[in-house]
Amino acid sequence: MEREIFPWIGASRGTSILISKKKSFHYTDVIANNSSRYIIVSGIPQHRKITLINIYAPNSGQLVGDPILLGGDMNLVNNPLLDRSSRPLPADAALSTALDELQRLLRVTDVW
Structure with missing residues (x-):
């Protein structure tokens, strides 16, 4: 229950x-x-x-041909060397790999 x-x-x-x-x-x-x-x-x-x-x-019938934009802030970076203004954090490599995998799985692109 x-x-x-x-x-x-x-x-x-x-x-x-x-x-x-x-x-x-x-x-x-x-x-x-x-x-x-x-x-x-x-x-x-x-x-x-x-x-x-x-x-x-909405179900797929309501979105035929329309692009889907999903917004959010994962507080992660794809490339710590390029995307951080300060030194990369120790966990950045593993988190960046996980973010890349999630993006591939969901077939989404970071437009930043």
Whole structure:
């Protein structure tokens, strides 16, 4: 059995985040838009803060031929030597590799 955190719209469209009632989870912040296209929940399960994000995108029939622009800030760089104004951080290489892999998997391009 799950509990919903702030379901905005019925089952036909919209977003919600389900968390098992058996799990200890205390939410600290919820951000959502009125049309229920996204919901962001920060909370603490098992003494560690996490952020959960759920996005509801239109189905493919509504996007035929239109480019999709996805915005966000991952706070990561593709190339630490070129993209940082200061020295690269120790974890930059591994994080850059993970970001490259995510971009390949999702078939997205950083326009920066």
